[in-house]
Amino acid sequence: MYANHQDQQILPGDFFLPFGGRLSENNRWVQLSYLIPWRRVEQEYSKHFSKDVRGGRAVSVRMALGALIIQEREGFSDRHLVQHITENPYLQYFIGLPAYQEEPPFDPSLLTHFRKRLGPDVINQVNEWIVQAGLKDEQNGDDDQNNNEPPRESGQSEVNSQxxxxxxxxxxxxxxxxxxxxxxxxxxAYPTDLSLLNRAREKLEDIIDTLHAPHKGEVKKPRDRRRQARRDYLRTAKNRKPSRAEIRKSVGRQLRYVARNLKFIEQLVHCTPLMALSRRQYRDLLVIGELYRQQREMYQSRSHRVDDRIVSIAQPDVxxxxxxxxxxxxxxxxxxxxxxxxxxxxxxxxxxxxxxxxxxxxxxxxxxxxxxxxxxxxxxxxxxxxxxxxxxxxxxxxxxxxxxxxxxxxxxxxxxxxxxxxxxxxxxxxxxxxxxxxxxxxxxxxxxTRVRQTSETVIAIQLLIMNLEKRLRLLFLLILGELFGTDFGTTVVIA
Missing domain, CATH: 3.30.420 (Nucleotidyltransferase; domain 5)
Structure with missing residues (x-):
């Protein structure tokens, strides 16, 4: 269940600190919070959830997007991100919490869901809103950052009114x-034909073990010769300067080992269905089948080019x-x-x-x-x-x-x-x-990130952060201009 979070952004002075004091309005995370159109993103984010009242309440868009911005801006891992948010009141204010809390706001495993839920389309739309408002502010020479409402929304409404x-x-x-x-x-890792085939062979051996396990002691296990295949691979991999003929010979051997294992799997499927495999193993089996076809085609034609070439079993989209x-x-x-x-x-x-x-x-x-x-x-x-x-x-x-x-x-x-x-x-x-x-x-x-969609989301967030940093530098120069009576706005536009 997702409930819209339409509460207005609180001021830093209203953020409750149990140990006393108040947040500084000049802090970078406070200033960044004014530059993001939280309400507009809320409308886009809520489309991905059903209106069913059953189930737990989903995390707000400010917490999801804010956490991803902090992570990519500071380079934290998922676990370290949650630890830093738990320890830093400014980060908690940035993700929309009304008061400091000692408990983690969410589990680190939810960050993967945040990247999937938001997606690159939503992030790119937010990025365009930020750019349009930034250009409008630079043209007007107005410093709208002192308002309680994010200046992004007012700028975007006028652009969309055309x-x-x-x-x-x-x-x-x-x-x-x-x-x-x-x-x-x-x-x-840097892909080579030999290393890819060796990795494929190892994964196929694990799949053979999984399919044979229910019939252990009843059916003879296929003779996959994994020790000999490992020795053949290391003989070439540990050679500092193997010749082309030696590499080709080793690739041919690994191709035959992979073909042999694929044949064994076809035989074991008659006894054990593929549903016995995990999702990762089933996905790897499909990828390895295509990888073997490509490598065999290149080996037979003595070329190193093929359409949609797979360079990673874990990330076949690369x-x-x-x-x-x-x-x-x-x-x-x-x-x-x-x-x-x-x-x-x-x-x-x-x-x-x-x-x-x-x-x-x-x-x-x-x-x-x-x-x-x-x-x-x-x-x-x-x-x-x-x-x-x-x-x-x-x-x-x-x-x-x-x-x-x-x-x-x-x-x-x-x-x-x-x-x-x-x-x-x-x-x-x-x-x-x-x-x-x-x-x-x-x-x-x-x-x-390892999934195609989450990787595209991370790339979009990086561009969004670069634009936020530019707007933050613009705000800093405008403040300097007010203090020293100098117009720094033109400098920012040229930069």
């Missing part, structure tokens, strides 16, 4: 849209993403396409399969129009976005796209054009800075 005609047929161009894509690596970087030519994880508008980061597309990011330009521009009600003046992107289709689309809609014209370069260099290209290149580096900020500080460099 008519559909204004959104479908914008008459003005405003702002710059920066586009780029990156890979968010998953927390998996795909190799070729990025061509100096540090790592291939990364393993979800590919994320983002846009940057006035320093704010927005999600454009998340895919576990590799895609050409140039194909996302048109839909990114259309989404820009839906968000803000007008086309961008300029699009800053690298060469892969400069296709004939994209250039023609920008020309038809009066949008300038960065970079030189297609075709042979002119004999005489236009200095003004060259200067503009260099300026565009410098401004486009802002998106690279966002990638570096997300990967080095907020955890985009290594996604530790």
């Amino acid at each position: 008519s559909k005609a204004e959104v479908q047929e914008p008459q003005t161009h405003q702002g710059k849209l920066i586009l780029n894509a990156t890979c968010t690596p998953a927390d998996i 795909r190799p993403i070729v990025r061509g970087k100096a540090k790592a030519n291939v990364e393993f994880g979800a590919k994320v396409s983002i846009s940057v508008v006035e320093g704010y980061t927005l999600m454009e597309r998340t895919s576990w399969d590799s895609f050409n990011e140039g194909s996302t330009l048109i839909e990114s521009v259309e989404r820009y129009v839906e968000r803000f009600g007008y086309y961008p003046e300029t699009i800053l992107a690298d060469k892969i976005y400069r296709t004939r289709e994209n250039l023609q689309y920008c020309k038809d809609h009066g949008i300038r796209m960065s970079g030189p014209k297609l075709g042979r370069p002119p004999k005489q260099v236009d200095r003004e054009q060259k200067k503009m290209e260099q300026q565009d290149m410098g401004e486009r580096n802002a998106v690279e800075g966002k990638f570096g900020e997300g990967k080095r500080i907020y955890g985009l460099g290594l996604i530790r």
